[in-house]
Amino acid sequence: MSSGKRSVAQNMPFEGNSIDSRKPLEGKCFGSMPFPDWFVAGNFFSISRNTESSMSTLLIQNGTLATLGENNRILTDHSLLVENELIKKIAPTEEMRDQTADTVIDAKGQLVLPGFINAHTHFYSAFSRGLGKVPPSKNFVEVLENLWWRLDRLLTPEDCYYSALVSCIDAVKHGTTTLIDHHASEGHVRGTLELIEKAVLETGLRGSLCFELTDRDGPQVAQDGIDENVEFIRAKKRDQSSRIKALFGLHAAFTINNDTLEKAVAAARELDVGFHIHTAEDQADQDHSLKTHGIRVVERLHKFGVLGPQTICAHCIHVDEAEMDLLAETDTIGMHLPQSNLNNAVGVADVVKLIDKGILYGLGTDSMTNNLLEEARVALWAQHISKSNPSVGFMEVWNALLVNNSKILSRYWDENIGTLEEGSLADIVLMDYYPPTPFDENSFIGHMCFGVAHSSARTTIASGKVLMRDHQLIGIDEERIAARARELSQALWDRF
Numbered sequence: 194m195s196s197g198k199r200s201v202a203q204n205m206p207f208e209g210n211s212i213d214s215r216k217p218l219e220g221k222c223f224g225s226m227p228f229p230d231w232f233v234a235g236n237f238f239s240i241s242r243n244t245e246s247s248m249s250t251l252l253i254q255n256g257t258l259a260t261l262g263e264n265n266r267i268l269t270d271h272s273l274l275v276e277n278e279l280i281k282k283i284a285p286t287e288e289m290r291d292q293t294a295d296t297v298i299d300a301k302g303q304l305v306l307p308g309f310i311n312a313h314t315h316f317y318s319a320f321s322r323g324l325g326k327v328p329p330s331k332n333f334v335e336v337l338e339n340l341w342w343r344l345d346r347l348l349t350p351e352d353c354y355y356s357a358l359v360s361c362i363d364a365v366k367h368g369t370t371t372l373i374d375h376h377a378s379e380g381h382v383r384g385t386l387e388l389i390e391k392a393v394l395e396t397g398l399r400g401s402l403c404f405e406l407t408d409r410d411g412p413q414v415a416q417d418g419i420d421e422n423v424e425f426i427r428a429k430k431r432d433q434s435s436r437i438k439a440l441f442g443l444h445a446a447f448t449i450n451n452d453t454l455e456k457a458v459a460a461a462r463e464l465d466v467g468f469h470i471h472t473a474e475d476q477a478d479q480d481h482s483l484k485t486h487g488i489r490v491v492e493r494l495h496k497f498g499v500l501g502p503q504t505i506c507a508h509c510i511h512v513d514e515a516e517m518d519l520l521a522e523t524d525t526i527g528m529h530l531p532q533s534n535l536n537n538a539v540g541v542a543d544v545v546k547l548i549d550k551g552i553l554y555g556l557g558t559d560s561m562t563n564n565l566l567e568e569a570r571v572a573l574w575a576q577h578i579s580k581s582n583p584s585v586g587f588m589e590v591w592n593a594l595l596v597n598n599s600k601i602l603s604r605y606w607d608e609n610i611g612t613l614e615e616g617s618l619a620d621i622v623l624m625d626y627y628p629p630t631p632f633d634e635n636s637f638i639g640h641m642c643f644g645v646a647h648s649s650a651r652t653t654i655a656s657g658k659v660l661m662r663d664h665q666l667i668g669i670d671e672e673r674i675a676a677r678a679r680e681l682s683q684a685l686w687d688r689f
């Protein structure tokens with residue numbers, strides 16, 4: 194176990210850092226300290242995406258558009274004009290033949306979709322890929338104890354920044370343009386959300402961030418968790434950025450005692466912000482709650498005032514009927530994370546029942562992937578096997594991704610995200626796809642599940658800016674970022 198509280202200064206300079214022209218950001222701070230030397234904006238980015246640039250236009254021609262939204266429309270041979278960060282006009286290509294733009298993309302043979310939304314992930318887990326030192330775990334709590342709680346204590350601020358960078362680059366490559374992250378680095382709490390925000394902004398994406406408050410590392414780390422959430426939420430409320438939002442992060446009911454929960458709710462109430470918490474992911478969460486508090490997990494969260502339309506309860510696998518009713522009555526958001534659940538052998542959420550109850554239930558990846566189509570496919574197979582029924586859950590799991598995730602974002606952003614409509618934010622993915630069977634609104638989800646899911650994102654656009662074109666990242670030096678990430682992850686593995 195790490196002693197936890199090393200200062201940023203003690204971690205500098207980073208030996209072996211071959212990055213040139215390192216300059217600290219002027220006027221910025223890292224918690225209460227200046228940003229460390231390694232933290233340099235623009236180093237890997239030949240295009241700055243931190244600030245709104247002057248007016249620009251982008252025209253996508255000759256594409257097949259799927260608008261998504263409540264009334265998904267398939268528009269063949271259409272063009273789409275983007276002005277600055279918004280979709281300005283959608284019309285048949287013929288009608289827009291004379292339209293000019295700063296950038297023109299020919300989308301012939303491509304399906305044009307809103308950028309995918311990953312509604313629950315953990316950037317910090319990126320450096321666990323290939324880590325072989327983890328002892329075998331017999332259950333979910335041992336997975337946490339043997340891997341995640343050890344790893345998150347050892348992350349340095351630089352690890353937090355680079356794990357977010359590599360995760361965001363991976364998202365761009367999979368056409369995922371908005372991510373709701375849940376961050377943990379219990380050995381270095383303060384200032385980390387600001388570093389992650391920079392990574393999201395530099396890669397051109399959109400995100401909602403939070404720090405996972407927990408009592409598992411003692412009262413000081415818990416207080417730091419509250420302070421980190423509060424400070425970041427306050428900053429986001431002030432700057433009204435359309436790119437980054439904040440939630441109040443809570444790890445899970447079974448690692449937060451009543452005093453800490455009370456403090457967190459009081460702070461969040463003052464800031465008028467919702468929570469993001471793992472909820473009944475494993476039966477162990479319920480067992481702990483019943484034994485320690487005499488009530489079930491969702492009942493306890495409700496009693497303390499955690500639930501509500503701004504709050505995300507991730508998983509909701511081991512919830513009973515009354516808990517589902519509570520989530521529905523309070524209009525709390527639920528989140529499905531099937532690949533993680535199968536990997537951890539914790540069970541499969543009853544997606545159909547949760548949605549039938551009226552819960553807004555979205556889809557995330559829990560950092561298993563940034564390919565949301567892969568996640569939705571697994572979600573479907575998991576429903577089939579859990580119900581021994583090959584016909585259950587088709588519309589529910591695909592709507593979680595293609596409709597509900599967009600509705601979830603509308604609770605945090607004023608702008609429309611996740612639909613191709615005039616006035617929506619221009620977050621767009623182009624995928625190579627010539628439909629080999631009839632392709633319309635009725636067959637659309639079948640094509641997504643069994644065809645488009647095997648294609649790959651060709652071009653990714655967020656806020657009207659092209660982040661990847663014809664599989665080439667634009668203005669992002671992935672090779673050098675990955676090289677530094679490998680150095681840092683090796684050092685992390687050595688400490689593990």
Ligand SMILES: [Zn+2]
Pocket residue numbers: 313314315375471507559
């Ligand atoms: Zn998670």
